[in-house]
Amino acid sequence: MTGTVLTGLLPQSGAAVSLQILTNGRIRQVFADITDSGHVRGYIRPPDLGIPPLSETQRLGRRTLAHAMGDGILSMIRTADADPCVQSSIELLTGEIDEDLEDFFGRSDQVASAVALDVLLDADDRVRAAGGVLVQAQPSADLQRLEATRAAIADGGFAEMLAETSDARELLRRLFATAKEIDATPLEWKCRCSQERVVTSLRVIDVSELAEMVAKGDEVEVTCDFCAARYKVTPREIEEVYTAIIKAQV
Ligand SMILES: [Zn+2]
Structure with a gap:
């Protein structure tokens, strides 16, 4: 989600961004999106990975994901206000989301970038701090400076900073002492x-399966992948979706 937020805040990203990673590893799918109002949400599949308990140092440091990701594809859909959405995809380079995003910006957008994303957990495995940094070089920039920044944040460097402070301005000052601050963008999980x-989403179900649901005449319960809200879809609503698809096919 932090990676999606940072991508969404780039001036060239437009109004909304969604990021999806599909893999052949234990984490089969990662999805997150952000709207132009700063509303962020995301989920992983399967939600329960059963990762072994972490030691104290692992909790406060860089956590590696590559072992649970395997090979896969990272796709980004960016929607500008008036233009149709633009989708770009790359194969995963390492399975660490920040390294793959960095690779994505370099290969897909052709912008040299440095990215670090980290999540630190407390003793109860709850998120103590989550943060990230995305630095992009202007076309005429000194790439050695970017390299120095990358070296400072890579391999747990950013996780160490995050363990000391989760204040975004303080983190910015530590990385770039002379950086000019711009107004903060409020973000919210929503x-x-x-x-x-939910009813509209039934349209993607195979029409024969829908016909079966109509024939059964049962209420269907749908759980939101993002927030776990539960919705009950009535037999009548299912039938309406089915009838609309059949009519559109005629
Ligand atoms: Zn929801």
Whole structure:
């Protein structure tokens, strides 16, 4: 989610960004999106990975994901206000999301970048701090400076800073003492699911499966992947979706 937020805040990103990673590893899918209002949400599949308990130092340091990711594809969909959305995909380079995002910006956007994303846990395995940094070089920039920044944040460097402070301004000052601050963008976890969206989402189900659901006439319960809200779809709503698809096919 932090990576999606940082991508969404780039001036060239437009109004909304969604990031998806599909892999052949234990983490099969990672999805996160952000709207132009700063509403962020995300989920992973499967939600329960059963990762072994962490030692004290692991909790406060860099956590590696590559072992659970395997090979896969990272896709980014960016939607500008008026333009149609733009999707770009790359194969995963390492399975560490920050390294793959860095690779994505370099290969897909052709912008030299340095990215670090880290999550630190407390003694109860709850998120103590989550943060990230994304630095992009202007076309005429000194790439050695970017390299020095990358060296400072890579391999747990940023996790160490995050363990000391989760204040974004303080982190910025530590990385770039002379950086000019701009206004902060407020961010908020917020899901946009609704009964209407859930019913609309039934349209992607195979039509023969829908026909079966109509024939059964049972209420269907749908759980939102993002916020776990539960929705009950009535037999009548299912039938309406089915009828609309059949009519559109005629
Ligand atoms: Zn939801």
